[in-house]
Amino acid sequence: MSKTPFDHLVKQFSLLPGLGPRSAKRIALHMLTKGRGSMIDLAQTLRNTADQMKICSKCGNLDMIDVCAICASPKRDTKTLCIIANIGDLWAIERTHSYQGVYHVLGGVLSVIDGVTPDNLNLSDLEMRLEDEEIEEIILALSATVDGQTTAHYVTDLIHRRHNQINISRLAHGMPVGGELDYLDDGTIMTAFKSRRAI
Amino acid sequence: MSKTPFDHLVKQFSLLPGLGPRSAKRIALHMLTKGRGSMIDLAQTLRNTADQMKICSKCGNLDMIDVCAICASPKRDTKTLCIIANIGDLWAIERTHSYQGVYHVLGGVLSVIDGVTPDNLNLSDLEMRLEDEEIEEIILALSATVDGQTTAHYVTDLIHRRHNQINISRLAHGMPVGGELDYLDDGTIMTAFKSRRAI
Numbered sequence: 001m002s003k004t005p006f007d008h009l010v011k012q013f014s015l016l017p018g019l020g021p022r023s024a025k026r027i028a029l030h031m032l033t034k035g036r037g038s039m040i041d042l043a044q045t046l047r048n049t050a051d052q053m054k055i056c057s058k059c060g061n062l063d064m065i066d067v068c069a070i071c072a073s074p075k076r077d078t079k080t081l082c083i084i085a086n087i088g089d090l091w092a093i094e095r096t097h098s099y100q101g102v103y104h105v106l107g108g109v110l111s112v113i114d115g116v117t118p119d120n121l122n123l124s125d126l127e128m129r130l131e132d133e134e135i136e137e138i139i140l141a142l143s144a145t146v147d148g149q150t151t152a153h154y155v156t157d158l159i160h161r162r163h164n165q166i167n168i169s170r171l172a173h174g175m176p177v178g179g180e181l182d183y184l185d186d187g188t189i190m191t192a193f194k195s196r197r198a199i
Numbered sequence: 200m201s202k203t204p205f206d207h208l209v210k211q212f213s214l215l216p217g218l219g220p221r222s223a224k225r226i227a228l229h230m231l232t233k234g235r236g237s238m239i240d241l242a243q244t245l246r247n248t249a250d251q252m253k254i255c256s257k258c259g260n261l262d263m264i265d266v267c268a269i270c271a272s273p274k275r276d277t278k279t280l281c282i283i284a285n286i287g288d289l290w291a292i293e294r295t296h297s298y299q300g301v302y303h304v305l306g307g308v309l310s311v312i313d314g315v316t317p318d319n320l321n322l323s324d325l326e327m328r329l330e331d332e333e334i335e336e337i338i339l340a341l342s343a344t345v346d347g348q349t350t351a352h353y354v355t356d357l358i359h360r361r362h363n364q365i366n367i368s369r370l371a372h373g374m375p376v377g378g379e380l381d382y383l384d385d386g387t388i389m390t391a392f393k394s395r396r397a398i
Binding site: 023026032040043050087 | 215218222226227232241247252254262287
């Protein structure tokens with residue numbers, strides 16, 4: 001078996017995030033032995049997805065329409081902009097039903113290790129939006145990691161350089177709701193102490 | 200986003216072994232944002248694989264020809280039959296280049312928990328092969344798990360009932376080569392002691 005379609009399939013699966021050569025082989029074998037119909041179905045769904053799903057040209061969200069349903073909705077508060085790293089983060093916030101503003105997806109965070117520079121992020125679109133739209137508040141909903149916070153600083157600088165009047169905030173850091181103190185890392189406990197709130 | 204192609208894609212990915220809803224979503228998002236060409240490629244490869252890969256009607260191996268290259272090879276010793284649970288096991292043995300006989304893939308092992316009964320395994324074909332082919336030795340290369348060994352017992356009984364003259368062996372149990380004693384589980388150490396060999 002030098003270069004069969006099976007080998008190509010394993011190769012392509014193994015390039016997906018979270019999968020390696022072994023898990024890719026297990027998946028490909030499973031599909032071949034437990035029902036080829038599922039392979040045809042998956043092939044069709046992949047095509048449909050590639051054809052029909054669009055990245056919103058305004059915010060970077062994923063939807064079947066461009067601009068996306070959130071940007072197009074008259075119910076959303078277009079003066080509040082939430083900046084997130086990835087589309088998954090957007091969905092996580094939408095699941096809470098607690099935010100009524102609009103979004104801007106950066107497409108990642110700055111990272112020295114992964115070689116992500118400001119040019120790789122969706123920042124020029126952000127600057128255009130700040131010029132064109134009447135945005136009053138920006139919420140930086142970036143991960144509480146080194147890369148996330150570096151990105152938050154960078155974006156804050158970028159915005160303040162030209163738009164001093166815009167309020168910028170970041171998500172609160174502290175104990176996760178339902179989290180046990182004993183199991184928290186030292187950094188979180190320190191932050192939760194420093195940011196304690198009067199009751 | 201109620202039922203988009205994206206949702207279907209996540210659903211189908213999440214049904215694959217080793218993937219759940221979250222990893223499926225990560226993979227689908229990765230493909231959509233990091234290059235749709237890869238989705239079309241994967242769709243094509245899935246189709247090719249479903250069309251071109253065949254399960255060998257003799258031994259259950261996977262190949263582009265039926266019967267497979269191993270069954271068809273005049274170099275293999277057809278009097279020695281190695282019984283394995285899955286195609287992946289066959290490949291693992293082939294990688295060692297130490298076995299020159301032919302194979303028979305059961306398609307799994309007996310399992311009460313997973314509801315795998317003898318009817319779900321490729322046993323009737325095995326019985327036919329024992330009638331038709333001149334097999335002198337059978338090697339049971341099944342996992343050293345409870346299910347694997349249960350299956351080995353079951354298959355041994357099945358063979359001995361009709362073919363008393365066939366030699367049946369199983370793979371040796373003991374310390375893995377390169378394994379440190381201190382890190383081995385008690386069962387393996389006990390087995391290794393009981394099966395000690397004179398030097």
